[in-house]
Amino acid sequence: MIYALILGRVYTLSLAEIVAVLKRGNVPSKILEASEEAVIIETEQPLDFEKLQKELGGTIQIVKIIDVIKKREKDSINFALQNYFTPSKLKKDYFKDYSGKKQFGISVFLLDKKIQAFGEPRRLGMFIKKGLQNQGISLRAVFPEFNSLALSSVAITKNQILQKGASICAIASPIHVYVGKTLCVQDFEDYGRRDYQRPMRDEKQGMLPPKVAQIMVNLAELPKGKTILDPFCGAGTILQEAILLGYKALGSDISKTAIRGAEANLEWFRNRYKIAPGKYALELSSAEAVSEPFKGKKIDSIVSEGYLGPLYAELPKISEINANFEQISHMWAKALEEFKKILEKGSKIVFSMPAYKKNFREYILFPQIDFISNLGYTIEDLFPTAVRKIAPFIKETERHSIIYDRKDQIVAREIFVIKN
Secondary structure (H helix, E strand, O other), X not given: OEEEEEEOOOHHHHHHHHHHHHHHOXXXXXXXXXXXXXXXXXXXXXXXXXXXXXXXXXXXXXXXXXXXEEOOOOOXXXXXXOOOOOHHHHHHHOOOOOXXXXXXXXXXXXXXXXXXXXXXXXXHHHHHHHHHHOOOOOEEEEOOOOOOOOOOHHHHHHOOHHHHEEEEEEEEOOOEEEEEEEEEEOOHHHHHHHHHOOOOOOHHHOOOOHHHHHHHHHHOOOOOOOEEXXXXXXXXXXXXXXXXXXXXXXXXXXOHHHHHHHHHHHHHHHHHOOOOOOOEEEEEOOHHHOOOOOOOOOOOEEEEOOOOOOOOOOOOOHHHHHHHHHHHHHHHHHHHHHHOOOOOOOOEEEEEEEEEEOOOOOEEOOOOOHHHHHOOOEEOOOOOHXXXXXXXXXXXXXXXXXXXXXXXXXXXXXXXEEEO
């Protein structure tokens, strides 16, 4: 079985999550090809794609590959597929039975940036539409907008394409085209609910998006049912995502306001998602003393946002940045020393520290992170050698961390995975 997993905007983080989840789930699989847009994987058994899509915060959609069509490097995608999309092929492999007017979407993804594909989705779509209309089939085509090559999960969902027809995908490399149909897309509405409908939000403190919290939990590679601790729990975002993924969650924070907010949010979350009681516990405590309130509890991993310092509308002075770094490194050094008391050897910690965005490509990072190795922790390399060979586009720092940012933010997140 061959599938394509379409990556989110921060593609390195999305790929790291896929590697971790496939490893955690013991899914026999092999990554065949990858780009900043898509990962092609081969599995021995069919994927439980709906379950997998709900668990992957960084994957936009999952596509089942139906055929692999050879092409010459000089050939356009449209030319390579000119004899492929016959009406009989489309009716047999792509369109569900639907009594009303059928509709379909068309998306093109590239496995090599050098491939010229401008206008290809519309050309492919019009060819498909004309062929089916000649067979007396009424249908509507939905094309990508604003010169994009692919439909968003929003467009696929809003147009009910998966229910009324098919989202057809062509994923091109220089020498072949993977052709398939979308099985499922990311539920953007549910992520929105888990973020904006919670009773307690404090945007002044910088809210961790549920997608990113989910990715961070997945990077811990824990078997389901284990216990995750967030010692800087804030509004409880990581805790709720851990619970939703099937873990038990413990949270603490030094702020009474934060604990009250987390309690309100988790109660709302438990009722909204019908979570059984006993899946989480909260304590008022600093991270530097967190072993005390959770004495006797088995903690399998720590996943935490941590304090990122003040929010800024523009890049602060370097002296202010250095002062923030000094405060935060001191805080993490004491916290990591405390975590040794409650974590077994080999346990993982996933956490983020601030990175200041200078421009589109440059960041000001912590000048030194010796406090991690000085305490006996090692920074995990998130990508096996085989994956690195296939995915040379991986964008990480020299110390194997990954930056997550938003266009409108000065303070980005530098995400680390370390092992005790």
